[in-house]
Amino acid sequence: MLPLYDKTKIKSGIPWGIIFLVLINSFFFFVSPDVNFFGFSLENIWNGMLFTLITSLFLHGSFLHLLVNMWFLWVFGLNIEMRLGTFRFLLFYILCGIAGSVLFALSADVMVIGASASIAGLLGGYLVLFPKNKIKALFPPIYLPSVVYIFIWFLFQIFSVSQMNISTAYLAHIGGFIAGIILIKKI
Structure with missing residues (x-):
C-alpha cells in the first residue's frame, strides 16, 4: 500500500533535511560506490570500518529501492x-x-544497504507524534488514520520476516521502526 500524502501539515517551511537526504541518496545511487566497502556488515565493523554504519544508509540496490524510500521519506x-x-x-x-x-x-x-531502516524509524516516530493524521493511500484510494496505515505496514514487515527472505532486510525495518518509537521523544 503506497502512501500518496499526509493530509495534515503541522507547519510550513523548507524541509532542508529531506532535501539533503534525497540529494545524498541520489548522488550515492548514481555514483555507485563499492557496496562491499561502504555497505554495513559485522565483518566491516570488526575491520574498523565504522563509517559503514552511516554510508550504508545511502546505498540502494535498485532505482525502485531508492524511489520508494525517498517517497516514504x-x-x-x-x-x-x-x-x-x-x-x-x-x-x-x-x-x-x-x-x-x-x-x-x-x-x-x-x-545491508539502504535507507529502509531509517524510513521505518520515521514511521515509528510518526506513529508516536501523529497517530490521528490521515494518510491518503494509492491502492485502495482512501484516507486512513496513520495508526491504521502504519499497523498494516508493520504487519507486512512481520509477515515478511517470517518468510526468511533476506534479499530485503525486513528485520532492519522492524529494528528501525522500534528505534523510531523509542527515540522520537528523546531526540
Whole structure:
C-alpha cells in the first residue's frame, strides 16, 4: 500500500533535511560506490570500518529501492522534520537507520544497504507524534488514520520476516521502526 500524502501539515517551511537526504541518496545511487566497502556488515565493523554504519544508509540496490524510500521519506518525514527541526531530524534518521542495520546484521551474515531502516524509524516516530493524521493511500484510494496505515505496514514487515527472505532486510525495518518509537521523544 503506497502512501500518496499526509493530509495534515503541522507547519510550513523548507524541509532542508529531506532535501539533503534525497540529494545524498541520489548522488550515492548514481555514483555507485563499492557496496562491499561502504555497505554495513559485522565483518566491516570488526575491520574498523565504522563509517559503514552511516554510508550504508545511502546505498540502494535498485532505482525502485531508492524511489520508494525517498517517497516514504517525503510523506512521513515532512511533519517530523517540521516538528524536530533539521538537525534533530537528521540525527533521528541516522540513529534509526543504524539501529535497524545492527539488528539485521546480528541475525544474518549479509551486507545491508539502504535507507529502509531509517524510513521505518520515521514511521515509528510518526506513529508516536501523529497517530490521528490521515494518510491518503494509492491502492485502495482512501484516507486512513496513520495508526491504521502504519499497523498494516508493520504487519507486512512481520509477515515478511517470517518468510526468511533476506534479499530485503525486513528485520532492519522492524529494528528501525522500534528505534523510531523509542527515540522520537528523546531526540
